[in-house]
Amino acid sequence: MVDIADRTLVADAFGRPLRNLRLSVTDRCNLRCQYCMPEEEYVWLPREDLLTFEEIHELVGIFSELGVEKVRLTGGEPLLRKDLPTLVSMLADSPRITDLAMTTNGILLSEQARALYEAGLHRVTISLDTLRPERFKRLTRRDAHVKVLTGIQAVRRVGFTGLKLDTVVIRGTNEDELVDLIEYGKRIEAEVRFIEYMDVGGATQWSIDKVVSRAEILARLEYHYGEILPIREISSAPAERFLLPDGTVFGIIASTTTPFCSSCDRSRLTADGMWYLCLYAPRGTDLRTPLRAGASRDELRAIITSTWQRRYDRGAEQRKELRGRGVLVQLEGLKEDPHLEMHTRGG
Numbered sequence: 001m002v003d004i005a006d007r008t009l010v011a012d013a014f015g016r017p018l019r020n021l022r023l024s025v026t027d028r029c030n031l032r033c034q035y036c037m038p039e040e041e042y043v044w045l046p047r048e049d050l051l052t053f054e055e056i057h058e059l060v061g062i063f064s065e066l067g068v069e070k071v072r073l074t075g076g077e078p079l080l081r082k083d084l085p086t087l088v089s090m091l092a093d094s095p096r097i098t099d100l101a102m103t104t105n106g107i108l109l110s111e112q113a114r115a116l117y118e119a120g121l122h123r124v125t126i127s128l129d130t131l132r133p134e135r136f137k138r139l140t141r142r143d144a145h146v147k148v149l150t151g152i153q154a155v156r157r158v159g160f161t162g163l164k165l166d167t168v169v170i171r172g173t174n175e176d177e178l179v180d181l182i183e184y185g186k187r188i189e190a191e192v193r194f195i196e197y198m199d200v201g202g203a204t205q206w207s208i209d210k211v212v213s214r215a216e217i218l219a220r221l222e223y224h225y226g227e228i229l230p231i232r233e234i235s236s237a238p239a240e241r242f243l244l245p246d247g248t249v250f251g252i253i254a255s256t257t258t259p260f261c262s263s264c265d266r267s268r269l270t271a272d273g274m275w276y277l278c279l280y281a282p283r284g285t286d287l288r289t290p291l292r293a294g295a296s297r298d299e300l301r302a303i304i305t306s307t308w309q310r311r312y313d314r315g316a317e318q319r320k321e322l323r324g325r326g327v328l329v330q331l332e333g334l335k336e337d338p339h340l341e342m343h344t345r346g347g
């Protein structure tokens, strides 16, 4: 442990710091994307188990004392959580949180972008897997493409900068839109990031042949644009960034074929207060129970510190080593424990 000013920084068993917290504020979603929520109905977290804003604020405060400086609001779809700007303003007040971001599907953004901006949210990332309305409808089973595009415009209008668009690339679904998405990103001044299809909980239709690898994404883009150069950066961010000949920057998150567990400083807090040290971890640490039982700040700090110090997780690397890699958890297992779902863990 290292004391820095008013923080005590903790590192895990591989020396990785606790720096990045993905905060799921709801497990509900208003889309049913085939790579994440292929079913129509799910076993949802009981409402009474959801952390209140005060409880979230308390836990994030402790995490930030232990080194967390980046917080990303996730879901499900985070904008389904009522009064989200109130939580944003509570978190934005902390000087220790230097990066307060949100990943959203964008459907409700046109209504909420201004309030989120005024509440102090720093950045927005929007999931956008296709520019084609019919394809969007097939992929998500909701007819909401125009709302997403309107939401993207609203983000720009109210003053957010640093907009990112995340695209999960799936063979046979949208790998023919890489160039179109880059061109769209240029027009709206957003950085596009292509994400390899991952075999996480909830991806019950995953198979290796549907994965479009980082190498293939680069080859397809090079075929169109010419030479692509990697941008050399020292960062624990999941996206590797690249430069097109015209100066356009884009990213690839190659979690499936080129895992980056060795620098992973991310953990995930679910909406009901379970803390997961890895996207693939079968179990988490329950922080809600001690919090509601009246544990002191020091006691909660001790639980978080000792749990992180014992962290050996490197899920994506281990998945890559598997022979005959297939679906991580079958449907029955997901119904028994919804915490295994990616939409509960916040992706």
Ligand code: SF4
Residues within 6 Å of the ligand: 259, 260, 261, 262, 264, 265, 266, 277, 278, 279, 280, 313, 314, 315, 316, 317
């Ligand atoms: S698989 Fe786990 S350890 Fe590896 S990068 Fe993802 S969350 Fe981090």
